[in-house]
Amino acid sequence: MLLATLPARYARWISDVSVGNELAPDGQAKYVPHGLRVIEALLLERFHPRDIAVCFPDQFERFIGDDTQVVGVHAHNPLGIAFAADIYSRFWGRDCESVNAAEFRRMIEHPVLRRHHHHFQLIVGGPGAWQISQKKMQDHWAIDCLVDGEAEACAADLFTAALQGRPLPRSVAGHSPVPAAIPNIRHRSTFGAVEITRGCGRGCQFCSIALRHGASIPLDHILADVRRQVAEGADTIMLVTEDLFLYQQGRRFQTNVPALQRLFTSIAAVPGVRHVVVTHGTMAPVVQSPEVIDALTPVAVGKSWNQHPLSTHPEHRYAMLFIGLETGSPRLFDQYMKGKSYPYTPAQWPDVVLKGMDILNARNWFPFCTWIIGLPGETDADMKQSLDLLYALKDAKFAAIPTLFIPLDQTRLGRQRQTKLVELTDLQWEFFFTCWRYSLDLFRWRAKDIAWKYALGVPIYYSLLGRRLFGRNMKYGLFRVGHYPERWLRRHLYLDFSGNLPPRYSIPSSVPVPDHRARPAIPEDQHAMNLAPGEPRTRAA
Ligand code: B12
Ligand code: SF4
Known part of the structure; x- marks a missing residue:
């Protein structure tokens, strides 16, 4: 990627x-x-x-x-x-x-x-x-x-x-x-990609997949695709989905643990399959049903191709899952993506993220988390909330991938303005580069001997290219990537990594599921995944 x-x-x-x-x-x-x-x-x-x-x-x-x-x-x-x-x-x-x-x-x-x-x-x-x-x-x-x-x-x-x-x-x-109209593939696809679900149903307004109706692919169909991949030389199967936990789900995004476990063990049992890797998932099901992570870990971690010394698995394997965290601002979350946290409320999003990360890390799942900078209407106050959440994750094992808001055609936010690098505020740059500091630190064990080159490269890049291309707003955030002294950086940045201040958020012992009986938290049309076979489908977003 x-x-x-x-x-x-x-x-x-x-x-x-x-x-x-x-x-x-x-x-x-x-x-x-x-x-x-x-x-x-x-x-x-x-x-x-x-x-x-x-x-x-x-x-x-x-x-x-x-x-x-x-x-x-x-x-x-x-x-x-x-x-x-x-x-x-x-x-x-x-x-x-x-x-x-x-x-x-x-x-x-x-x-x-x-x-x-x-x-x-x-x-x-x-x-x-x-x-x-x-x-x-x-x-x-x-x-x-x-x-x-x-x-x-x-x-x-x-x-x-x-x-x-x-x-x-x-x-x-x-x-x-x-x-039923999705055919079995006849030949091998890149990375042994095999679809297990199509579409999503959580209805985030910036997402093109939200436009696709949700469906789980039948297990027989999936296994036939797996066998086809292996027959043509693949030893790795990549489970393509927008959200792993949507597979054969019950009503209202209820995670189907037995079905997921059966899926994983059946794929792993196909002769010739050495590795099983997953693509995307969401955090709310991890928090609501942590037992699903226990059930999937033997295959997802045991047959992963990723290894890291921080993993406690005997071969140091870890499962990698892409999770869209997007923002730490409950206000923006409520406005653009409230289905993503269901059954939890947008106000609970920081707790869901911290608790979910804790559950995943404890079982050797190190997710790759994407964030969107510059959602329409984002203010400094929103960015500070995102920075607070990011800071609370400083000891977690995950990679943070910052992206900028892009209006994808036909999505609900398709007519909004694209966020551009040159327009980022100092807070947004701080967020951008703090993400990269986390990600590089996670993988720096592989390249300890070149860590000093990063530090040296930062001022060189900034003075030769960065300042000219993007202006001075990027400066101090960029220096944080190179681990420059916090006693200097904290005077210019929002977060203070010198350990003087405790994070604003901490991992909750539990996250209570609110009572949605009075009023559904997300509109009915976002439950396209939960329809029984043959039930008429409405457009997801
Ligand atoms: C697997 C995957 C990858 C794999 C690619 C493996 C591979 N080459 O097969 C990896 C991890 C490498 C990858 C990388 C990237 N990916 Co990717 N990826 C996916 C993912 C999760 C599944 C793709 C898939 O197999 N889908 C299932 C198939 C059936 O759907 P489909 O490909 O859309 O095909 C249907 C139609 O598009 C159409 N169609 C497809 N081809 C053709 C050809 C013709 C002639 C016709 C008529 C129709 C047609 O018919 C198909 C059946 O309905 C999707 C999300 C998703 N669920 O689709 C993201 C996704 C496609 N990726 C995306 C992105 C952005 C990227 C990157 C550019 C990320 C980056 N670095 O910025 C890279 C670059 C990839 C590259 N090399 O060019 C975005 C695309 C956003 C967009 N709409 O512009 C998606 C939608 C994820 C997302 N929600 O943001 N990706
Ligand atoms: S959770 Fe939201 S962002 Fe992720 S695939 Fe579903 S609609 Fe798209």
Whole structure:
């Protein structure tokens, strides 16, 4: 994820980033993003395998020729303007393009596409398709049809229309399929990604996944996908979900511990599976049902590929889970994402975060937590609450990943203004860099010998580039990353890491579940995940 955010211009000498890919003997891709495998599976239901090829741009020459009638492209982050990629490439200069964006441009402007485009139609889809319409690049790249959203219901028809030479609609808005319409993949996907749920239902106003209806994928379907991955050489299975704890949930986000345990043990028991890794989760279920973490730990930690000396597991393994914490301000939380803490109230959010982190850490789960800086209407008072919460987490084992608010198309906050690095206040910069101090400290054990280089690099970066690009507001927060003396920094910053002041929040012994009987805490339409099969579904957000 981080490599995708590097500036393309310098990527090769900052890291050993490689854009080379593994190929099958016939030159097709050995593995590709899961969404593209879903499209391939849909096409294979209608067309013969010899008429379809799934390949990387470097093999276009081999697979795109005079008889090609349609080309489909998967776009994860085509212009590099999704959360992290947009921010981190900017640290290297004003016009730095991220690896993500540069690679997409290299693909979509490939000479082979140009040469043959007069006899095929070009369809682009994927989670980042919205970026192309937002930046008005569809005509520039001669894209005939842009598919925004889930494509189970439309992909095969679009490809059929293209084959018949019929004109395609310029854009198509995808719709959530019924779970039965999601096909089993026919070939391996990157990182052994296997979907276990689709959509969410908690209804956060900034989130594009909130637009997808929620559904759990049946266990048989999941296991068939796992076996397919393993059969083609994968030894790691990555469970793709927006929230692990939504899997086969009961009404009102009730965590289904037996179903989750069965899922994990069944996947781990498939011969050839060495590692099982999880993607996203939320904090509230951890606090409400800590027994779920106990139940999943043998597989989630025992079969994780991550290791850290702070883990008490015999092989020092730890489970990594992405959790969106977003803000420490109950006011902003209430305004934009109150479903995320259900059954707890927004006012309980700091307690939920601290208690959940404590439960996870005690069982060797070290989450990667994302935060959003600059939510619409964020004030200094909100930022101070976020800093207070962050400070209370100073001894926790987790990585903190700051992102800036980006209005994603079609979300409820889609028309709001994007937050820009140059506009950050000193408090927001302090938050940004305190996150990075935590994250770098967590992983510094791997590179103890280069810690002094960080410290030295900070003033060099600030005077040569940082101050020019972003102004003086960033200064003291940046120096905190390099562990410069607190007796100097605390005069300029809000938090004081010299140990003189106790944190404003502490880990609660328990977090009481409020009585929601009088009035539901989140609107009914945000419970799309909880509908019985066949019940009509309403749009989640
Ligand atoms: C797994 C994953 C990853 C993996 C990628 C593994 C892989 N390559 O397969 C890793 C960890 C590497 C990753 C990295 C990043 N990711 Co990611 N990732 C996901 C995640 C959790 C699951 C993706 C998935 O498999 N979904 C299930 C499939 C079925 O859905 P889908 O891909 O959207 O496919 C459907 C449609 O989009 C469409 N479709 C897809 N391809 C095509 C092609 C054609 C021709 C057509 C017609 C339709 C079509 O049909 C599919 C079926 O309905 C999603 C969140 C999510 N739940 O989707 C985030 C998500 C896609 N990632 C996201 C981001 C931002 C990134 C990064 C850019 C982060 C960063 N560094 O800034 C990086 C860069 C990735 C890269 N290399 O380019 C965002 C995208 C935001 C946006 N809408 O712009 C998402 C939505 C997470 C989020 N909520 O913010 N990611
Ligand atoms: S909890 Fe909120 S941010 Fe996370 S996937 Fe669900 S709607 Fe999106």
